[in-house]
Amino acid sequence: MSRASDNAESRALWELASAVMEGTATETQRRELTARLRDSETMRDEYLAFVDLHAVLNTELSVMPSTSSTAQEPTRLVADQELSLRKTWQRRRIGLAAVAASLLVAGGFWGLATSLEREDMLQVSPRFATIAQLTNATWSGDSLSLGERIGPASLRIETGFARVEFDSGVEVTLEGPAEFTLVNETLAKLSRGILTATVPPGAERFQVNTPHAEVVDLGTSFGIELQDGGVSNVSVFDGEVEVGIREREEKRLVAEGESVSVNDQEVIESIGFDLAPFSKLWPVASGIVGSSESIRFAPPWPPQIRFVQSNEDIFIAVENRRTTLREPLAVNAALPGTYVEIADLTPAEIRPGETVRSYILHHSPSRKRGPLRAKRVKGSVTFDRPVLGVILRSEELRASSRLFSRRGFGENNPRRELQLTGNNDGDRITLSEDRRTISVDLIAPGMSSDLLRVIVEKPRARGARRRG
Amino acid sequence: MFKDSRLAHCNPDRDDFLRLLLRSEREVIRYVMAIVPNAADAQEIFQETAVALWKQIDKYDPSEPFTPWACRFAANKAKEHLRKQGRWYGFLDENIANALLERRAEISPLLDRRAKPLRDCVKSLPTHQRALIEKHYFDQRSIDELSIELKRTAAALYKSLQRIRVTLTDCVTNKLAASEATG
Numbered sequence: 001m002s003r004a005s006d007n008a009e010s011r012a013l014w015e016l017a018s019a020v021m022e023g024t025a026t027e028t029q030r031r032e033l034t035a036r037l038r039d040s041e042t043m044r045d046e047y048l049a050f051v052d053l054h055a056v057l058n059t060e061l062s063v064m065p066s067t068s069s070t071a072q073e074p075t076r077l078v079a080d081q082e083l084s085l086r087k088t089w090q091r092r093r094i095g096l097a098a099v100a101a102s103l104l105v106a107g108g109f110w111g112l113a114t115s116l117e118r119e120d121m122l123q124v125s126p127r128f129a130t131i132a133q134l135t136n137a138t139w140s141g142d143s144l145s146l147g148e149r150i151g152p153a154s155l156r157i158e159t160g161f162a163r164v165e166f167d168s169g170v171e172v173t174l175e176g177p178a179e180f181t182l183v184n185e186t187l188a189k190l191s192r193g194i195l196t197a198t199v200p201p202g203a204e205r206f207q208v209n210t211p212h213a214e215v216v217d218l219g220t221s222f223g224i225e226l227q228d229g230g231v232s233n234v235s236v237f238d239g240e241v242e243v244g245i246r247e248r249e250e251k252r253l254v255a256e257g258e259s260v261s262v263n264d265q266e267v268i269e270s271i272g273f274d275l276a277p278f279s280k281l282w283p284v285a286s287g288i289v290g291s292s293e294s295i296r297f298a299p300p301w302p303p304q305i306r307f308v309q310s311n312e313d314i315f316i317a318v319e320n321r322r323t324t325l326r327e328p329l330a331v332n333a334a335l336p337g338t339y340v341e342i343a344d345l346t347p348a349e350i351r352p353g354e355t356v357r358s359y360i361l362h363h364s365p366s367r368k369r370g371p372l373r374a375k376r377v378k379g380s381v382t383f384d385r386p387v388l389g390v391i392l393r394s395e396e397l398r399a400s401s402r403l404f405s406r407r408g409f410g411e412n413n414p415r416r417e418l419q420l421t422g423n424n425d426g427d428r429i430t431l432s433e434d435r436r437t438i439s440v441d442l443i444a445p446g447m448s449s450d451l452l453r454v455i456v457e458k459p460r461a462r463g464a465r466r467r468g
Numbered sequence: 469m470f471k472d473s474r475l476a477h478c479n480p481d482r483d484d485f486l487r488l489l490l491r492s493e494r495e496v497i498r499y500v501m502a503i504v505p506n507a508a509d510a511q512e513i514f515q516e517t518a519v520a521l522w523k524q525i526d527k528y529d530p531s532e533p534f535t536p537w538a539c540r541f542a543a544n545k546a547k548e549h550l551r552k553q554g555r556w557y558g559f560l561d562e563n564i565a566n567a568l569l570e571r572r573a574e575i576s577p578l579l580d581r582r583a584k585p586l587r588d589c590v591k592s593l594p595t596h597q598r599a600l601i602e603k604h605y606f607d608q609r610s611i612d613e614l615s616i617e618l619k620r621t622a623a624a625l626y627k628s629l630q631r632i633r634v635t636l637t638d639c640v641t642n643k644l645a646a647s648e649a650t651g
Contacts, residue, residue, distance in 0.1 A: 011634070018630045020559065021505045022611065030559035038564050041571070048502055048572050049582060053637060055501035055510070056583045057590075057605045059494040191607065211602065230599070264595050 013043055014050050021054050127151040128185040129166045133384050135284050136160035154181045161284040168203040173285035196223040196278055196285045200322055213262035216242040223278040235259040235273060243268060286318045287384045295379035309366040314379050319358040320404035322458050327352050330396050331389025331455060338430040341422040350388050357458035358404040363442045364449035380439035383456050387435045391453040392418040400453060416451040485525060489518055492535040499539045500546045502572045503565045513549050517542040543569055582640050589639035597632050
């Protein structure tokens, strides 16, 4: 195949072929191309090479093997099996589902497919994720509703936030404007905007592709900010991720508290760790639907931020995103109502086997300039799931201290418990009727501070339930 | 008797039909695109081929490679597609279509060698050209969608794509010549 782009005849041929390839050719152009192909074997070769390049770009650009596509070595099989599992991009996946559906219509296929394939066919487009939370979300693409089950799809959010929960337990939160494509349960693509992802044990190697980078989770939480021009900034909040250049061997491990940038020249560079781009995502990423007054979200990193002191603020942080209780968990307040005195408490035990998420709320006035006159601070937090119980007394705080986190929150200090005195110097807490909102009215006089642990229902990941 | 024993022999392979099909998909689509060089049409033909293959699976000899068998069915479906779909009216005829498919089979090792440097060639494109190629092929965005997104006319985008394809064709040819000269 000689170089031919300076040959006028080849150029004319390619122009006609391009029009046919794009579906814009007129009948005259189609006939013209046909005539050229009829007349000359050279032209046929030129044409075949040209359309094959187009075909390869279409079928293999995202998965192009580094070796010949017809080589029969064993690695080819592995690559293919992997391909059939990953099934690359959305249209491709939908195409395969359509193939499966056609086969189903053709009849008799049922008994032959494996159970997994059958499930795929049954649903035509397999669904593996749920829209778990929407906050002021407006859509520039198809709009999706809360609780909707989705499979391979593109989410185009104009404004607001959306949280997607994969059946594997992976949670991805997006801030509009954003475009995010779910490819399958372990692979997604960010084409625009900002996301944070948290990946539970068992779902490691969840991967997010951006135009120039592949971010593979190693069991952690991280954020990606995709800037105009395709530069991806990846920040790791917990654990470790592997950032790679697409289709190149180059990979870099990025640890907690580090950020890297991948530019359009496919260079990975360390950059200063910066949480600011993700600050608005935290509440949504944490399953918090709303908050008011003095409630502030503690960023996830560095962990010590949870101990930050402030006279005006009550900080909330996710302590453990999802854990299954192995023994009964004693809580101090389990029923809706307002708690002012110790006598108001409704002690209960959450049963073993229950899957929960725990949050820490704390208010710790600054005493750098000596004791201040204590000031009341108020606020409320609404969660996406019902509260199963609140732990606010020293004994129960201590007893539950290592169940949810390796890091302590000072539970051993008796001055951190809530003081339900029923007086003006006491704390108050209200659990709403629907058990989704907690309102606190706190005061921390002297050397005391306030700490409470909120236990929220968190259903086990669908994937985990299926495996179990 | 023969039929029964053959079926019994075939059964485990029949279970693998979908796997075989998926494994051959890219090759079959590439083959089809020699005479129906449009991605959406080729995908449609592949689906029709899948149904036809399934109906004839009894006739598949598992000792033969699956892809060439699938390609024979796909060739018929593709020619049928050209005949039936008005938008292909005037393009090729049975003889030229056959000549192209035959020639494609002959030069397929060369086409595979040409596919190898393509990735590097895509990478060596200037950023804006590469972005366009990635959006069109990798993100599967239509020209109309891209036209809105990039605020360029469809005609200008077609021209750009055409130019990029020519650049890639030359790049592949050059790289192949260089590697075959040294290797």
